[in-house]
Amino acid sequence: MEYPKALVSEGMARIMVPEIIPSEGETLEGARSWAPVFYNPIMKMNRDSAILALGALQRRLSRPLTICEPMCGTGVRGIRMALEVSGVQEAVLGDMSYHAVRLAEENIRMNGVTDRVRVRRMEANLLLSLHARPLARFDYTDIDPYGTPAPFIDAAARATRRDGMVALTATDMAPLCGVNMRACLRKYGSTSLRTGHSHETALRILAGSFVRGAAVHEVASRPAFGFFADHYIRLYMRLDRGKRRADESLREMGYLLHCSGCRSFRSVKGGLDERGGVCEACGSEMKAEGPLWLGDLADECFCSDMIEVSEDSFIGSNRRLMEIIGSVRREIGMPPGFFVIDELSSDLGVASRRIEPVIDGLKASGFKATRSHADSRGLKTDAPVEEVKRIILGPDA
Ligand SMILES: C[S@@+](CC[C@H](N)C(=O)[O-])C[C@H]1O[C@@H](n2cnc3c(N)ncnc32)[C@H](O)[C@@H]1O
Ligand SMILES: [Zn+2]
Structure with a gap:
């Protein structure tokens, strides 16, 4: 079977991939799932x-x-x-x-x-x-x-x-x-x-x-x-x-x-x-x-080695990936799981808080705290939930 192909560049490679032509009403993702060879x-x-x-x-x-x-x-x-x-x-x-x-x-x-x-x-x-x-x-x-x-x-x-x-x-x-x-x-x-x-x-x-x-x-x-x-x-x-x-x-x-x-x-x-x-x-x-x-x-x-390797590669300019590596690295040593600040704020009946002040507040109280790479509203900490809620409510609560 012959099918239309397109040339794409990715990294240092030039690759022939199936050309994706969605039919009317079809999404690009939908059309891609029919392609004779998978390239995403x-x-x-x-x-x-x-x-x-x-x-x-x-x-x-x-x-x-x-x-x-x-x-x-x-x-x-x-x-x-x-x-x-x-x-x-x-x-x-x-x-x-x-x-x-x-x-x-x-x-x-x-x-x-x-x-x-x-x-x-x-x-x-x-x-x-x-x-x-x-x-x-x-x-x-x-x-x-x-x-x-x-x-x-x-x-x-x-x-x-x-x-x-x-x-x-x-x-x-x-x-x-x-x-x-x-x-x-x-x-x-x-x-x-x-x-x-x-x-x-x-x-x-x-x-x-x-x-x-x-x-x-x-x-x-x-x-x-x-x-x-x-x-x-x-x-x-x-x-x-x-x-x-x-x-x-x-x-x-x-x-x-x-x-x-x-x-x-x-x-x-x-x-x-x-x-x-x-x-x-x-x-x-x-x-x-x-x-x-x-x-x-x-x-x-291993994370530091990945970062060093990236410095000799164009991948170092993939900001999103480099941010993920940095964020995953900061999660090392933290307990498993995270709180979603919006969920806690909603339970407390308050408007959603910015995450950074809550992280600073937890650190000032002697807890470890950092963002989660997996959710922009995710807060990893060793503090108990009551403490996180107390800080979300602020000193006047
Ligand atoms: C997600 S695609 C791979 C994409 C590729 N690794 C990349 O980075 O672009 C999965 C591929 O696995 C092949 N495949 C699925 N099940 C397989 C199996 N049990 N053994 C060998 N190939 C398989 C499919 O034909 C398809 O080409
Ligand atoms: Zn409970």
């Missing part, structure tokens, strides 16, 4: 983040890298990695779709990287499984599917070197954010709830699912960097070998308990004696979500 320009920031993360990994490993992108679409991500990250020795791309593989082959040739990038027409788990043995594993595996990455977690963990990294995109926000709880239980083995900070919880559910999946193989893992943006979450999981370390990473698993009355929440490491409990602040019933990852969603050194 909105995901450029996701791919930019991959370039920085791979660059940061390269600094740590200081060896030539082998990478795999088993769901490559047009090949743009893998080709950009080969062009923009020094030391990519071999990139193995794959896709199940005939048209995707043909287009990726064309793009690999057009970008002059045939010596280092190849593409196979193969189911992703099959491709990864072929590499799931010592010496055949990849340093970096990038799982960028439609919807959930859950069916690929096991094979990705097996196909990645024990000091390597697995990147995961998830766009199935409805299950991860408590809108479709049954699907979340099926895909991730976790209960999700609809709360103000669901987008952060989504990252924690996916991270937790990966940690448990890797631990099966006696591989430890923890997030090196993770963020929510647009309609997706993205996580970079760093692996480490050994049973003991795998046990340590499992110790960061637990639950978040939410009060339905006053919006307070707290985390519980390990298992739950009983689902839920009673809120210490107001006595209402608390609901539990999890199991999920309660540790940090980023690593300080």
